[in-house]
Amino acid sequence: MISDFRLTSEIKDSSLIIHTEGYINNVGGQKIADEFNQKHGEEIRTVILNLEKSKVVNSIGISFLIEIIEKLNETDGKLIFTNLDSSIDKTFSIMGLFHFASKADSVDDALKTG
Amino acid sequence: MTQPDLTSLFDKLNLQVKSFQEGFEVLSQSKKLEELAKHFSHILRGNLLTLNVNIFYKKDIDSEWCELYLYKKKSKEFLNQVEIGELPRIIYLQDAFIKIAISLPLIDKSYFALLIGGKVDNSEFSELDKLTLQIFLQLLGNGYIAFLNQKKVKELLFSLNHRILQLNSLIDTGIEISSLEKSDSLLDLALERSVMLTNASAGSISIYEGDQLLKTVNFPTALDQNYVINSQHKLQTKFEFMGRLYVFTVLEKESRDGIVDFDDTDEILLSAFARQLNSAIENEHLHKEALENETNKKEISLAAEIQQKIIPSILPEIKGYEVAGINIPSKEVGGDYYDCIKLNDGRYALVIADVAGKGVPAALLVSTLNASLNAYLNSQIQLDELAARMNKVIYKASPSNKFITFFIAVLSPESGELDIINAGHNPSLILKNDKRLYRVEAGGVALGMFDMNLPYAGEKLIFNKGDKLLLYTDGIPEAMNSAEEEYSDEKLEEFYLLNSDCAASEFLDKLVAEVRKHTADTPQSDDITALLLIRK
Incomplete structure (x- = not known):
């Protein structure tokens, strides 16, 4: 599969922050899930997904995000999306993601609420 | 128990x-x-x-x-x-x-x-x-x-949500696309949404004119065109607009288990996006055309205003003579010109000219002709030299397909002497007081046609009492009716003879009425311009 997706991550105030860049499709979603599975532990309850540089996401990418949300919910953790493009915001809203995850304008805002 | x-x-x-x-x-x-x-x-x-x-x-x-x-x-x-x-x-x-x-x-x-x-x-x-x-x-x-x-309920819910998302995006994209004015943005948006909603890995829009590839937009941008061409897992739709072929391709439908075939819904979605794009490009084109038309109208209106200032509304009075002129352009801005200019030495220059073509370019040349004519007329040079100099000016100012036919007669009112140059214009008609009709054809090539120092031969005539000089442009003899019959030089000459007793302005009004009678409902195809000098 073709992909331009890249990500970086950091841990700040016991939150895992994943910064994405490019199309969140099968490849992108898998990379996010791998990063989450690798870094997520008992000490990290909040995961912040900064989508500032991702403007397009497909339903396969969304299915990975739902899995992450489910895993976090099992351990009373939470996922916060930040810097959402209006189109992605609407997509997540229609797909019901905001029933189980929240959103913030920026990573700093998410850290405050997290 | x-x-x-x-x-x-x-x-x-x-x-x-x-x-x-x-x-x-x-x-x-x-x-x-x-x-x-x-x-x-x-x-x-x-x-x-x-x-x-x-x-x-x-x-x-x-x-x-x-x-x-x-x-x-x-x-x-x-x-x-x-x-x-x-x-x-x-x-x-x-x-x-x-x-x-x-x-x-x-x-x-x-x-x-x-x-x-x-x-x-x-x-x-x-x-x-x-x-x-x-x-x-x-x-x-x-x-x-x-x-x-x-x-299954969860999957069904996900699938239903995805269908809602597809419909919603289709509507949103239609609205967003119609509000964008740049083709590049239209292509990018339509491509991104198509890729996203068909769960494709990538996509491309290529625009061809004949065999020539004009432009390609890719998502992701680094997508290699050879990959698009050679891919076995693609869905494609095409449309044509203004001689250009738009090829819309999405590649590799994704699933959690790898690449799968695109389905009927994907085909419907891609076609819908292509139709939206087609309609948006067409609207953008019409919008641009409307804006250009508006700009052109303003320019033409401005040019017409300048043109109206160049063509005299009142002609000077010449003692012992009667002079009248008329100009009816076929478009808002015409390419004909006439004037009667009083010179510093008491003489009068009667001028008529016809620029090849109409509209703003013709008006610009008329303006150049008017300016150079006014500059040279009082410089005491002979008419053949004046014509040669003006030829150079017009040649430099005009594109290769533009030139001006030009006729000038400089009148010494007291002696009745007429100094004449005809630069490629149709012959003017002198009707002598004894009803004899002469055609004045002497001269040279039209102004601005060649820059080869070709000579302009003048002619001198004596204009006696009762003599008449009619200058006109080809819009009169070549005026056509619905049967594509021209009014003709013969009919003009006949009319000239028959109405020789009319005053100058009355004659011109009658002439225009006569030409319109001939053309009837056929729209005027060329400017109608004439200038009549009568020695009383």
Whole structure:
């Protein structure tokens, strides 16, 4: 599969922050899930997904995000999306993601609420 | 059996039924297979009084067993004791660690394996235990069906949401595309949405004119065109607009298990996006055209205003003479010009000209002609020199397909001497007082046609009392009717002779009426311009 997706991550105030860049499709979603599975532990309850540089996401990418949300919910953790493009915001809203995850304008805002 | 024994059995059975009901409720709420296995192990422990419960799962008969719930790792060594069949198999083993090996075939051809150790009190499993186990296994099968249904409901919900998203995006994209004005943005947006909603990995829009590739837009931008051309997993649609072919391609439909074929919905979606794009490009084109037309109208209106200032509204009065002129452009801005200019030495220059073409370019040349003519007329140069100089000016100022036919007659009012140059214009007509008609043809090539110093030969005439000079442009003799018949030079000359007694302005009005009578309903195709000089 073709992909331009890249990500970086950091841990700040016991939150895992994943910064994405490019199309969140099968490849992108898998990379996010791998990063989450690798870094997520008992000490990290909040995961912040900064989508500032991702403007397009497909339903396969969304299915990975739902899995992450489910895993976090099992351990009373939470996922916060930040810097959402209006189109992605609407997509997540229609797909019901905001029933189980929240959103913030920026990573700093998410850290405050997290 | 005694009454107390019966009561005890009844209570026990009641308790068991309650336990089955609760067990099913717990099992049917399991969100994951691991959760289902964990719940079932708890139920078994409570009802069979055993701790050692281990549960495994295989997707189909050929798959490997995977552990769902383990009490003891060692239990895995007993998986070979599990016998798979079409019906549940319960094998009681003579082993101290694992006492029961069970295989449970499931509705979707997958299997559970259960390995159960001995009871906590080391007693043997009773017949009631065995019966309870069979009922609970049935409960596990039903719990698995509930789990699958829950999964299906979840998938259905996801799929329904995705359909809503597709419809919503289609509507949104239509609105967004129609509000964008730049083609590049239109292409980018339509491509991104198509890729996203068809779950494609990538996409491309290529624009061709004939065989030539004009432009390609890719998503992701680094997509290689050879990859697009050679891909075996693509969906394509095309449309044409203004001689250009737009090829819309999406590549590699994704699933969690890899690349799958695009389906009918994808085809419908891609076509819908292509239609939206086609319509948006067409609208953008029409919008640009409307803006250009508006700009052109303003420019033409401005040029017409300048043109109207160049063509005189009032001609000078010449003592002993009568002069009148008329100009009716066929478009808002015409290419004809006439004037009667009083010179510093008391003479008068009567001029008529016709620029090849109409509209703003013609008006610009008329303006150049007017400016250079006014500059040269009072510089006391001979008319042939004036024509040569003006030829150079017009040649430099005009594109290769533009030139000006030009006629000038400089009148010395007292002597009646006429100094004439005709630069490629149609002959002017002199009607002598004895009704003889002369055509003045002498001159040279039209102004601005060649820059080869070609000579302009002038002519001198004496204009006597009662003589008339008619200057006109070809819009009069060449005016056509619906049968494509020209008004003609012959008819003009005939009309000239027949109306020789008319005053100058009256003659011109009658001439225009005569020409319009000939053309009738046919729209005017060329400017009508004429200038008449009469010596009283």
